[in-house]
Amino acid sequence: MERSSVQNRIVIIGGGPGGYEAAHVAAQLDAEVTVVDTDGIGGSAVLTDCVPSKTLIATSDLMTEMAGASELGVNFQDHQGDAATTVKVDLAKVDARVKQLAADQSRDIQARLERDGVRIVRGRGRVTGPHTVSVDGGEELEADAILVATGAAPRVLDTAQPDGERILTWEQVYDLQEVPSHLIVVGSGVTGAEFASAYLALGIEVTLVSSRDRVLPGEDADAALVLEDVLTRRGMNVLGTSRMASVTREGDEVTVTLTDGRTVTGSHCVLALGSVPNTHDLGLEEVGVELDEGGFVVVDKVSRTTVRSIYAAGDCTGILMLASVAAMQGRIAMWHFLGDAVRPIDLKKVSSNVFTSPEIATVGWSQKAVDDGEIVAESVTLPLGGNARAKMQGVRDGFVKLFCRPGTGVVVGGVIVGPRASELIHPVALAVEASLTVDQVAQGFTVYPSMSGSVAEAARRLHRV
Numbered sequence: 001m002e003r004s005s006v007q008n009r010i011v012i013i014g015g016g017p018g019g020y021e022a023a024h025v026a027a028q029l030d031a032e033v034t035v036v037d038t039d040g041i042g043g044s045a046v047l048t049d050c051v052p053s054k055t056l057i058a059t060s061d062l063m064t065e066m067a068g069a070s071e072l073g074v075n076f077q078d079h080q081g082d083a084a085t086t087v088k089v090d091l092a093k094v095d096a097r098v099k100q101l102a103a104d105q106s107r108d109i110q111a112r113l114e115r116d117g118v119r120i121v122r123g124r125g126r127v128t129g130p131h132t133v134s135v136d137g138g139e140e141l142e143a144d145a146i147l148v149a150t151g152a153a154p155r156v157l158d159t160a161q162p163d164g165e166r167i168l169t170w171e172q173v174y175d176l177q178e179v180p181s182h183l184i185v186v187g188s189g190v191t192g193a194e195f196a197s198a199y200l201a202l203g204i205e206v207t208l209v210s211s212r213d214r215v216l217p218g219e220d221a222d223a224a225l226v227l228e229d230v231l232t233r234r235g236m237n238v239l240g241t242s243r244m245a246s247v248t249r250e251g252d253e254v255t256v257t258l259t260d261g262r263t264v265t266g267s268h269c270v271l272a273l274g275s276v277p278n279t280h281d282l283g284l285e286e287v288g289v290e291l292d293e294g295g296f297v298v299v300d301k302v303s304r305t306t307v308r309s310i311y312a313a314g315d316c317t318g319i320l321m322l323a324s325v326a327a328m329q330g331r332i333a334m335w336h337f338l339g340d341a342v343r344p345i346d347l348k349k350v351s352s353n354v355f356t357s358p359e360i361a362t363v364g365w366s367q368k369a370v371d372d373g374e375i376v377a378e379s380v381t382l383p384l385g386g387n388a389r390a391k392m393q394g395v396r397d398g399f400v401k402l403f404c405r406p407g408t409g410v411v412v413g414g415v416i417v418g419p420r421a422s423e424l425i426h427p428v429a430l431a432v433e434a435s436l437t438v439d440q441v442a443q444g445f446t447v448y449p450s451m452s453g454s455v456a457e458a459a460r461r462l463h464r465v
Helices: 017-028 043-047 050-067 091-115 190-201 221-233 323-337 367-371 388-392 421-434 438-443 453-461
Strands: 009-013 032-037 119-122 125-129 132-135 139-142 145-148 152-154 167-169 182-186 205-209 237-239 244-250 253-258 263-266 268-271 275-277 310-312 351-354 359-364 378-383 399-404 411-418
Touching: 009 017, 009 125, 009 323, 017 032, 017 043, 017 091, 017 145, 017 323, 043 050, 043 091, 050 091, 050 190, 091 119, 145 323, 182 190, 182 253, 182 263, 190 205, 190 221, 190 351, 205 263, 221 237, 221 359, 221 367, 221 399, 221 411, 253 268, 310 323, 351 421, 359 421, 367 399, 378 453, 388 453, 399 438, 399 453, 411 421, 411 453, 421 438, 421 453, 438 453
Parallel strands: 009 032, 009 145, 032 119, 145 310, 167 268, 182 205, 182 268, 205 237
Antiparallel strands: 125 132, 132 139, 152 275, 244 253, 253 263, 351 359, 359 411, 378 399, 399 411
């Protein structure tokens, strides 16, 4: 396809997934692209959040597999031939690998941007008009369109201030100077559950403080119950319906005080209290960009703000805080402004994953939506314990759940709980995206034996004559 010779000036504030993916699309469409970045290309997703946390979790997953090795006939011996009784993790080496991989990924992304002809400007960008961005109050950049992709930061409270040593946000855990003897995780959402699960698998005592009656209150209830059962069975102390009032430190001890007066004492505490958007003092409201009461940028389904020439993508919009969603919002913004084919974002087709052990992957309509009458759907749930491959691998916990429309059998959602659920959800996501029927999913060949065979089997059980 012949490209347009028209040059459009695009300025992107923020080098995370929303920013760098938008830059690639704009460069592909022959725009003149500048990315203004403060903390490093890749943003928090690459440098302090997704890439580091999932690298840490990769090590914890290996520890989980090793814990079940004896059941599969694998035993460990020391150099004298005696049975080895413990497996230990070198946390300093793990953290060094985490930070190195994050830095390498950031460099790789920057190199590709530069190959695409994208200009990268180091500094803090501020919107000074519908078509202008200043960098640290100095260089003024002219733009036909501006994309704000500044992300979000960990939420902290006055009564729970991180010190970077023993009271930590999730961005600070990779600089631990010693292995925690007892880690307290405050917050049982996705971030809190992931870190609690990971450190438990690394052999660390973990207490999870949850203000709700179960972990992962925003996820499928059946999936959350499976996870909580597994975590408690492995030794985690889960404090449900326990709201944190304050976190204090005295010497080498950290104390979490609950609103009912109880206290929990440990060596370290990770705060997983949600995120706040990085939109303060960006000049957005001054030029007419609407922010909601939480400070998030208000956008439509093509990432456009209330100012026609200004778009926004990623966590700063609060739409759905996933790197994949940020990237798609950024691409959609550029496709829309530069006149390429574009389809508005559909959050009901977004697949997501909680990287606990076991993992929890979801896509499409949820059980809660069905229960609340938002959509009429039939469902079936198959425990993974009946899957031949799962039996071979010693997997007992988990399930596959599919939702379909009655009558037509069109797949509208699914939940998978188990090892590598993030990989297994893809065929379900494709079915939701393409509006495939359960019969079409069932008639596709799967490998025998395989975990994915349970997806096809669930679809077969939803067949209607």
